[in-house]
Amino acid sequence: xxxxxxxxxxxxxxxxxxxxxxxxxxxxxxxxxxxxxxxxxxxxxxxxxxxxxxxxxxxxxxxxxxxxxxxxxxxxxxxxxxxxxxxxxxxxxxxxxxxxxxxxxxxxxxxxxxxxxxxxxxxxxxxxxxxxxxxxxxxxxxxxxxxxxxxxxxxxxxxxxxxxxxxxxxxxxxxxxxxxxxxxxxxxxxxxxxxxxxxxxxxxxxxxxx
Amino acid sequence: xxxxxxxxxxxxxxxxxxxxxxxxxxxxxxxxxxxxxxxxxxxxxxxxxxxxxxxxxxxxxxxxxxxxxxxxxxxxxxxxxxxxxxxxxxxxxxxxxxxxxxxxxxxxxxxxxxxxxxxxxxxxxxxxxxxxxxxxxxxxxxxxxxxxxxxxxxxxxxxxxxxxxxxxxxxxxxxxxxxxxxxxxxxxxxxxxxxxxxxxxxxxxxxxxxxxxxxxxxxxxxxxxxxxxxxxxxxxxxxxxxxxxxxxxxxxxxxxxxxxxxxxxxxxxxxxxxxxxxxxxxxxxxxxxxxxxxxxxxxxxxxxxxxxxxxxxxxxxxxxxxxxxxxxxxxxxxxxxxxxxxxxxxxxxxxxxxxxxxxxxxxxxxxxxxxxxxxxxxxxxxxxxxxxxxxxxxxxxxxxxxxxxxxxxxxxxxxxxxxxxxxxxxxxxxxxxxxxxxxxxxxxxxxxxxxxxxxxxxxxxxxxxxxxxxxxxxxxxxxxxxxxxxxxxxxxxxxxxxxxxxxxxxxxxxxxxxxxxxxxxxxxxxxxxxxxxxxxxxxxxxxxxxxxxxxxxxxxxxxxxxxxxxxxxxxxxxxxxxxxxxxxxxxxxxxxxxxxxxxxxxxxxxx
Numbered sequence: 001x002x003x004x005x006x007x008x009x010x011x012x013x014x015x016x017x018x019x020x021x022x023x024x025x026x027x028x029x030x031x032x033x034x035x036x037x038x039x040x041x042x043x044x045x046x047x048x049x050x051x052x053x054x055x056x057x058x059x060x061x062x063x064x065x066x067x068x069x070x071x072x073x074x075x076x077x078x079x080x081x082x083x084x085x086x087x088x089x090x091x092x093x094x095x096x097x098x099x100x101x102x103x104x105x106x107x108x109x110x111x112x113x114x115x116x117x118x119x120x121x122x123x124x125x126x127x128x129x130x131x132x133x134x135x136x137x138x139x140x141x142x143x144x145x146x147x148x149x150x151x152x153x154x155x156x157x158x159x160x161x162x163x164x165x166x167x168x169x170x171x172x173x174x175x176x177x178x179x180x181x182x183x184x185x186x187x188x189x190x191x192x193x194x195x196x197x198x199x200x201x202x203x204x205x206x207x208x209x210x
Numbered sequence: 211x212x213x214x215x216x217x218x219x220x221x222x223x224x225x226x227x228x229x230x231x232x233x234x235x236x237x238x239x240x241x242x243x244x245x246x247x248x249x250x251x252x253x254x255x256x257x258x259x260x261x262x263x264x265x266x267x268x269x270x271x272x273x274x275x276x277x278x279x280x281x282x283x284x285x286x287x288x289x290x291x292x293x294x295x296x297x298x299x300x301x302x303x304x305x306x307x308x309x310x311x312x313x314x315x316x317x318x319x320x321x322x323x324x325x326x327x328x329x330x331x332x333x334x335x336x337x338x339x340x341x342x343x344x345x346x347x348x349x350x351x352x353x354x355x356x357x358x359x360x361x362x363x364x365x366x367x368x369x370x371x372x373x374x375x376x377x378x379x380x381x382x383x384x385x386x387x388x389x390x391x392x393x394x395x396x397x398x399x400x401x402x403x404x405x406x407x408x409x410x411x412x413x414x415x416x417x418x419x420x421x422x423x424x425x426x427x428x429x430x431x432x433x434x435x436x437x438x439x440x441x442x443x444x445x446x447x448x449x450x451x452x453x454x455x456x457x458x459x460x461x462x463x464x465x466x467x468x469x470x471x472x473x474x475x476x477x478x479x480x481x482x483x484x485x486x487x488x489x490x491x492x493x494x495x496x497x498x499x500x501x502x503x504x505x506x507x508x509x510x511x512x513x514x515x516x517x518x519x520x521x522x523x524x525x526x527x528x529x530x531x532x533x534x535x536x537x538x539x540x541x542x543x544x545x546x547x548x549x550x551x552x553x554x555x556x557x558x559x560x561x562x563x564x565x566x567x568x569x570x571x572x573x574x575x576x577x578x579x580x581x582x583x584x585x586x587x588x589x590x591x592x593x594x595x596x597x598x599x600x601x602x603x604x605x606x607x608x609x610x611x612x613x614x615x616x617x618x619x620x621x622x623x624x625x626x627x628x629x630x631x632x633x634x635x636x637x638x639x640x641x642x643x644x645x646x647x648x649x650x651x652x653x654x655x656x657x658x659x660x661x662x663x664x665x666x667x668x669x670x671x672x673x674x675x676x677x678x679x680x681x682x683x684x685x686x687x688x689x690x691x692x693x694x695x696x697x698x699x700x701x702x703x704x705x706x707x708x709x710x711x712x713x714x715x716x717x718x719x720x721x722x723x724x725x726x727x728x729x730x731x732x733x734x735x736x737x738x739x740x741x742x743x744x745x746x747x748x749x750x751x752x753x754x755x756x757x758x759x760x761x762x763x764x765x766x767x768x769x770x771x772x773x774x775x776x777x778x779x780x781x782x783x784x785x786x787x788x789x790x791x792x793x794x795x796x797x798x799x800x801x802x803x804x805x806x807x808x809x810x811x812x813x814x815x816x817x
Contacts, residue, residue: 001679026324042658043505049677065445066444069442069443069444069445070442073442073443073626084285084369084372084590085369087284087285087369088368088369088370091284091368091394094279094282094392094394095394097394098394098395098396098398099395099398099466099470100395100396100470103474116729117798117799118348118729121308121730121805126728128729128731128805129729129730130729144395144473144474144477144478144481145396145397145398145474145477145508146396146508146516147395147396147397147398147468147510147512148508148510148512148513148516149392149393149394149396149512150396156785168410182340185444186373203748
């Protein structure tokens with residue numbers, strides 16, 4: 001009997017001392033913020049470092065872009081210069097390609113147009129027309145169909161051996177660098193013909209006939 | 211209690227309202243700046259910080275049928291000085307020489323000239339002026355306006371000069387880009403191409419003018435921020451204010467090589483015969499395309515001022531004349547088409563013929579009465595014989611046929627100042643003499659290209675093709691305009707073929723048969739010797755001599771028409787025949803035309 005109340009009593013008295021420690025436990029986690037402060041600092045450092053990295057990266061990027069702008073500008077300047085050179089060379093080429101220049105050169109080499117063509121008809125072997133040699137002494141074509149652009153451009157026959165008319169065409173040789181670049185440029189375009197073109201001093205070019 | 215609680219509420223409300231109003235004001239301002247006035251403000255800020263730069267839209271090229279460039283846009287440069295900066299440079303030099311940079315220096319004119327001379331002496335030979343001229347340009351500008359910042363030293367110099375000027379490194383001299391036009395083939399087709407004004411590129415004549423819509427480019431403008439010291443553009447700041455647009459490429463039907471040949475032959479003959487001017491036209495029979503249109507004297511568009519102003523156009527299109535006997539082929543074709551005659555119909559052609567209406571017709575040289583067929587009339591080029599055939603049609607019928615040949619109106623080419631020719635008004639207005647004169651090509655005018663077109667019609671079995679000089683315009687985007695290519699029937703095929711056969715007899719039996727002989731080919735041709743109006747209602751003493759014809763006559767491919775005006779040393783169509791012969795030979799040779807087979811059919815000329 002006594003045991004039961006005894007059991008009961010401590011049971012009844014238990015809640016009071018238990019409440020006190022419970023309150024104590026409730027308050028106990030208070031120090032925890034101290035432990036959490038450590039990761040926050042790390043985060044802050046990471047964040048600040050990240051921002052700094054971004055700033056630096058952006059700075060580097062913009063430096064790179066600006067550097068790129070200078071490179072582009074430089075390249076564009078070079079392109080402009082090369083464009084100018086290309087245009088100059090093309091104009092020279094146009095000049096010497098003009099029919100007036102070709103005709104004047106042909107005449108300088110003693111060629112005359114033949115105004116009386118003769119036709120051989122393969123089907124029956126008949127020849128129409130009188131084979132007459134072209135008459136020399138035809139009027140020089142120069143003044144007949146003028147071209148102000150080729151004034152002063154020397155003819156093939158007036159050029160030193162080994163020179164191509166293109167290089168000489170327009171008072172060349174003013175700028176050594178440009179001349180060299182021009183020669184390289186035109187050389188590229190001319191490659192297929194260059195080896196075949198005989199020097200003028202060796203006489204007239206002879207076509208290969210088949 | 212209530213008061214104390216109400217007070218904070220009120221404060222909250224008041225401050226909230228204030229906040230909202232404030233934010234509202236900001237928002238309104240923000241929208242105003244960022245949206246409403248955004249573009250204006252942006253432009254203002256751009257203007258303040260950046261410089262607009264002009265971007266040239268290149269004028270399109272003119273190329274021939276094979277792509278040979280006849281007119282080309284190139285970059286040229288204007289050499290500009292800043293007189294103000296030039297003076298400042300001298301002032302600085304004088305100041306630093308005197309050792310007193312603080313004091314303001316007042317230059318006398320002599321000092322200024324002396325200061326400018328060294329640089330001017332360097333610059334002058336490069337731009338082709340004298341030192342005094344360069345100094346003069348600067349000092350006179352300064353005399354006008356002491357703050358003058360701009361004066362031209364030279365215009366339109368080429369790249370070599372540009373480089374030379376740059377190499378001098380004179381701070382107050384700088385080149386400005388200025389596109390220009392060159393014509394690499396010089397006078398080849400010069401009268402067709404026309405030219406542009408040298409300093410501003412305004413098209414002045416020819417196709418440059420007529421096809422400006424195709425050729426003209428549109429200049430654009432960009433602006434960008436740049437670094438202060440070296441003008442390097444800051445990335446991402448470029449703003450295209452206006453897109454530059456290049457002009458289109460104009461492709462002609464002309465063949466530059468043939469054009470050169472024709473011009474050369476024609477000019478040689480013009481000089482040999484002492485003629486005022488001459489034209490020659492080569493036209494493709496089956497398409498109406500003009501392969502060569504030569505006008506001499508020829509203008510070199512690189513230097514138009516070297517040629518008389520009258521000679522700078524294309525007389526093929528702009529000079530109407532009385533065609534004379536070449537027109538008899540057209541009258542004969544009309545008569546045949548109406549079924550009023552055959553090539554072998556017979557008449558008696560007297561030296562003088564007085565028709566019942568009172569007209570008075572005579573041939574160019576006295577002859578006894580001749581018993582001619584229509585073919586014979588063409589061979590002898592008899593005015594009286596032609597009148598006897600022509601009167602078988604009414605005037606109205608002949609006039610309608612002329613209209614069907616597109617005489618009296620511009621061709622499809624639409625060349626600047628192209629003439630229509632004049633059919634002497636309406637047949638109702640023709641007087642009795644004109645009624646007959648129009649049968650043999652007098653009393654009415656045509657242009658050379660109209661005659662070529664009429665012969666094309668006869669050669670093409672009676673179907674006239676539109677005259678084409680421009681093959682098309684290709685824009686930079688690759689769009690191409692195509693010219694019309696639909697023909698129209700003018701006379702029946704039978705009439706055209708019969709006319710062609712008669713013209714073959716003219717070629718074979720006419721008085722120039724030896725001069726214009728082209729071995730291996732059948733050719734049809736007719737000469738003309740016409741009087742030329744002197745502009746005062748009378749006729750000039752000289753003649754306009756012409757030959758028009760086509761070959762090969764059995765399958766016509768090419769029309770060649772030559773007119774030479776007033777060849778004083780040889781006043782007959784014998785002057786134009788050699789040109790016809792050379793040009794036609796070259797055309798047949800160039801285009802590898804197959805020689806004719808069977809000989810021309812024989813048509814008796816007399817009876």
